[in-house]
Amino acid sequence: MQITFWGVRGSYPVPGAATVRYGGQTSCVETSTASGDTLIVDAGTGMRALGNKLFREAPAPEHYHVLLSHVHWDHIQGLPFFSPAYIPGTKISVYALLTAADELHQVIGGITRHEFFPMPLEAVPAQFEFHQVEPGVELDIGGFHVTPIALNHPFGSVGYRIDGDGSSWAYVSDTAPFTEVLHKQHFLSGPEPLSADDRVALAAMRDALVRRLAGVDTAVYDTHFLPDEYARFPHYGHSTPDQAIEICLEAGVRRLVLYHHAPTHSDEQMDRIAAEYLARGAIHNIEVLTSFEGMTLEVGPEAT
Amino acid sequence: MKIRFWGVRGSFAMSGREFLRYGGNTTSVELVTDAGKRLLIDLGTGATELAKELMTGEFCKGQGALPILLSHTHLDHIQGLPFFSPFFIKGNQIRILGAAPLSGISLEATLQNQLSPHYSPLNGLENLAAGVKIETIIPGTTVTLPGFEVLTGAVPHGSMWTTAYRITADGKTVTFLSDVEYPAIDEPIPAALVLAHEADLLIHDAMYADDDYERSKGWGHSPARAGVVVAERAGAKKLALFHHNPDATDDMIDAVVERTAARSAVPVIAAAEGNYLDI
Ligand SMILES: [Zn+2]
Ligand SMILES: [Zn+2]
Ligand SMILES: [Zn+2]
Numbered sequence: 001m002q003i004t005f006w007g008v009r010g011s012y013p014v015p016g017a018a019t020v021r022y023g024g025q026t027s028c029v030e031t032s033t034a035s036g037d038t039l040i041v042d043a044g045t046g047m048r049a050l051g052n053k054l055f056r057e058a059p060a061p062e063h064y065h066v067l068l069s070h071v072h073w074d075h076i077q078g079l080p081f082f083s084p085a086y087i088p089g090t091k092i093s094v095y096a097l098l099t100a101a102d103e104l105h106q107v108i109g110g111i112t113r114h115e116f117f118p119m120p121l122e123a124v125p126a127q128f129e130f131h132q133v134e135p136g137v138e139l140d141i142g143g144f145h146v147t148p149i150a151l152n153h154p155f156g157s158v159g160y161r162i163d164g165d166g167s168s169w170a171y172v173s174d175t176a177p178f179t180e181v182l183h184k185q186h187f188l189s190g191p192e193p194l195s196a197d198d199r200v201a202l203a204a205m206r207d208a209l210v211r212r213l214a215g216v217d218t219a220v221y222d223t224h225f226l227p228d229e230y231a232r233f234p235h236y237g238h239s240t241p242d243q244a245i246e247i248c249l250e251a252g253v254r255r256l257v258l259y260h261h262a263p264t265h266s267d268e269q270m271d272r273i274a275a276e277y278l279a280r281g282a283i284h285n286i287e288v289l290t291s292f293e294g295m296t297l298e299v300g301p302e303a304t
Numbered sequence: 305m306k307i308r309f310w311g312v313r314g315s316f317a318m319s320g321r322e323f324l325r326y327g328g329n330t331t332s333v334e335l336v337t338d339a340g341k342r343l344l345i346d347l348g349t350g351a352t353e354l355a356k357e358l359m360t361g362e363f364c365k366g367q368g369a370l371p372i373l374l375s376h377t378h379l380d381h382i383q384g385l386p387f388f389s390p391f392f393i394k395g396n397q398i399r400i401l402g403a404a405p406l407s408g409i410s411l412e413a414t415l416q417n418q419l420s421p422h423y424s425p426l427n428g429l430e431n432l433a434a435g436v437k438i439e440t441i442i443p444g445t446t447v448t449l450p451g452f453e454v455l456t457g458a459v460p461h462g463s464m465w466t467t468a469y470r471i472t473a474d475g476k477t478v479t480f481l482s483d484v485e486y487p488a489i490d491e492p493i494p495a496a497l498v499l500a501h502e503a504d505l506l507i508h509d510a511m512y513a514d515d516d517y518e519r520s521k522g523w524g525h526s527p528a529r530a531g532v533v534v535a536e537r538a539g540a541k542k543l544a545l546f547h548h549n550p551d552a553t554d555d556m557i558d559a560v561v562e563r564t565a566a567r568s569a570v571p572v573i574a575a576a577e578g579n580y581l582d583i
Contacts (some may be wrong), residue, residue, distance in 0.1 A: 012387050013317035013349055015328025016577075024328070026318025046551075048316060070424050074385070077379070081316055107422045115377045115405040115414045118462050118524055122305070154425035187427035237425060263387075294318075 001165045001299040003218070007046020008291040010174070010224045010238065010260035011074050018266035023293025025049070025262060029171065031219065033164045033297075036155050037142035038143075040066045041171045043094075046293065047078025052063040054084055061089030065117045065141050068096040069173055070157035071107050079089065079108070080117050090126035093141075097158045104130040133158060136208070149212045150205055151175035153237040154183045163214050164194075167300020170213055170253075173222035173260045177243040178206035180234045188235040211213060213251035217300045219244070220291065222260040226273070229262065241288070242263045244274070247298075248286055255287040305583045306476045307505070308334045311350020312575040314483075314525065314547035315380050322553035328575025329353060330380040331547060332480065333507065336580070337473045341451025344372045345374030345469065345480050347400075349576065351384035359389050366395025367435070368454045371449045373441075374467040375482055377414045386424050395435035403441050403458065403467045409470065412438045443467050445497075457495040459484040461570050462524025468497040476583040479503040481534065482547045492534045495555075500538035504583050507575060508534060510545035513552075513560050528564040535570040543568065544575045 007013075007025035011077055013153030014024040026044030040050065043066055054062070062084065084090050098104045109121040120129065133139065135150035135158055147161040152175050160171040176183060182192045182198040182266065194202070224238035234254060241258055248256045258277060261270060274290035289297075307402045311317075311329035316560035318457030330348030344351065362368045375381055388397045391548035402411050412429070415438065421427045429436055441447060443458035443465070454472040462473050468481045479500045486492045502505045512520050528545055535543040545564065548557055560567055565572040 012352060012383065013319060014352075015313075015317050015319040015349070016353075017324055019319055020321050020324070024317070045317065050329065072425065073423050076423075077383070108421075110417065111379075113417070114464065115409060116379050116418075118378065120466075130504070133412060138512075154427075155421050187421075187425070187431045189431070189433075 001162075001167050002296060003030050003220070003299060004296045005046070005293060006030060006050040007078070008045045008259055008261055008293055009074075009263055010222070013045045014263040017079040019261050021267040022091055022261060022270045022290075023059055025175065025293060026077065027069075030144050031162060033143040034144060037144060037164070038064070039141060040064060041077040041163065041297070042067070042069055042075045043219050044074050045078045051082035051084055055087075057257070059087070061087050063091040063092070063093070063214050065093045066095065067146065067160055068094060068152060069151070069159065070155065071096060072174070076108065076111055080112050081117070085124050085126040091129065092126050093129045093131060093276045095109055095131045096133070097133055104132060107159070111180060144167065151209070151210055152178055152202070154188070154207055155181075159209070161216060166301060168216045169220065169299045170216045171217040171220050171245070172209070172213075173220065174237055174238045175222050175223075175239055176210060178202040179241050183237055190234045204239070209267060210247060210251045211245065212251055216251065216253050218255045218257060218297065219248055219253045220257045220259045221248070223258040224262050234289040241273070245277070245281060245284060247287070249284050253286065255289065256281060258288065258290045270276065282297055305338065305478070306336045306580040307478060307583060308336075308580045309350070309575045309577055310334060310354045311346070311348040312546055312577060313348075313380075313550060314509075316356040316439065317349045324400045325554040325576060326548060326557050326574060330383060330467055331375075331487050332384060333480065335452070335471060335473070335478060337451040339451060341470055341473070342370055342450060343452050343471065344370060346375055346381045347372060347384045347388060348405045351385050352387045355389040363390040363393060363396055365512065366393045367512070369397040369450070371401060372400045373454065373469055374400060374411070374482050375468070375480065376402070376461065376464065377411070378483065381483070382415070382418060386417060386419060388428055391411075391432040391434050391436065394433045394522045397437055398434055398435045401439045401441050401447065403443050403465070403527050406464060431565055441467060454474055455499060457499050459493065460486065462522065464524075468496065468499050470503065477503045478583060479506045479540065482507065482509045483524060484509050486530060487528060489530045490533055492530065492537065496534050496540045500534050502541050503538065503540040505542050505544060506535050506538070506540040507546045509543045510560070510574075511547050511549050513556070514563070526561050530569070532564060532568040532570065532572070533566070536568070537558055543572045546575045548574065
């Protein structure tokens with residue numbers, strides 16, 4: 001399997017001189033098998049360039065599958081700019097976690113409401129299909145076996161373990177660690193005290209994540225914050241590289257990829273983060289890479 | 305009066321080396337009077353860069369005041385709102401002024417929808433610590449803001465209308481006419497000419513190079529030439545091409561400026577992210 005990063009930034013796109021090397025577009029990753037099956041994970045602004053590439057390669061109607069971690073703007077904003085959607089006959093299947101499945105169509109349709117975008121979803125030539133995913137309920141899409149994993153993020157989010165070609169990788173974004181804050185479906189102006197039930201829920205979520213990641217070759221992980229930033233915003237729903245290393249170590253993940261970079265982190269800062277955590281990972285025998293736009297990774301036995 | 309372009313890109317924020325000179329942020333323009341009164345037009349991603357600058361001053365202490373005029377609510381004009389940090393400091397007085405996006409849909413409901421719990425962890429406008437005052441403009445009326453006189457007008461933008469602004473301060477006038485498509489390039493609507501009348505600077509939608517316009521008609525945007533027609537007929541003193549196409553690299557914009565200026569009686573520049581410019 002191969003993974004290609006089209007957007008690695010969190011929160012919002014950041015153009016400019018400070019982001020030319022790591023990239024300024026938001027969450028979007030493409031993965032493909034040797035036989036040519038493709039999955040798209042998250043539809044952030046990186047999806048525009050991905051769409052243009054797919055369109056160049058095959059300017060014919062295709063069936064695309066898009067797994068969404070959640071529907072915050074930075075994970076869906078690229079969808080209306082995905083050029084294959086404007087080829088009649090194209091099919092786009094969208095998979096997402098939602099409390100009510102019938103809402104998904106409205107939520108995705110909502111981003112192309114007249115107030116926000118010149119063309120409403122119903123008028124886009126591609127045919128859209130919406131599927132609800134549930135943590136732990138596995139599904140097969142083409143040559144991929146996909147396992148959704150519950151994550152700790154405002155209003156809920158899911159990660160995905162993706163198996164294919166005899167190897168596996170996991171997309172773990174967006175998520176807070178599983179210690180101080182349990183994200184639910186209301187606004188947090190700061191960390192709220194945890195009840196006994198909350199602690200149980202956090203421990204269960206963490207256990208399930210570690211279990212699902214067991215033996216995964218590569219984990220792409222939300223490491224938005226540096227430790228001092230996390231200490232100020234523990235209720236924002238994102239992790240640090242240290243927290244990601246801890247989970248990967250426990251699950252026996254071979255390689256960790258830092259992802260969902262804070263929009264305020266410049267290329268120079270990212271260089272320092274990359275060097276520091278490469279060294280820290282090495283202590284634990286985990287290869288820690290820092291994702292950048294355009295990075296392609298081979299996953300699995302054939303890569304090792 | 306001074307002006308600073310924080311975002312000049314249309315539709316989509318573009319990162320990368322080919323977009324560094326003109327800038328890849330979506331629309332946001334700041335005006336400052338000689339006495340230091342400030343006004344912002346649009347909340348594209350460029351506004352997040354301005355936010356960083358504002359937070360080094362009184363906005364960090366919750367003592368800032370800022371009126372924001374919205375041209376309309378397409379995402380490239382509001383996507384910076386949830387990340388505009390002065391909203392997170394209690395005490396800042398921020399007003400958002402704009403027309404109702406569509407009949408029957410209020411500006412407040414639209415922005416509330418942008419921050420709905422599905423799309424944003426902010427979970428609603430009420431959670432912006434500074435609070436925000438949303439004021440609906442009736443296009444065609446005049447709005448008085450501290451330091452500025454603003455004449456507003458509706459202009460056609462595909463299937464909707466955007467609000468254009470004629471802003472006067474310190475005896476100078478800036479006209480903001482973005483996201484507009486006239487029935488024909490040579491027939492700007494009368495409201496556009498009224499708003500741009502003898503403006504010191506006309507900022508105009510130039511989403512398409514003239515040669516690309518034919519196949520992009522109907523999407524609600526102008527070719528570069530349309531701004532020249534308005535500037536010449538209205539007697540504007542300078543034209544700034546704006547709302548650059550996301551596919552237009554720096555070199556392509558250079559070429560558009562050169563070709564457009566060659567056929568214009570009014571001096572032409574392309575708006576670029578950068579420093580404060582005197583009007
Ligand atoms: Zn995110
Ligand atoms: Zn999120
Ligand atoms: Zn626009």
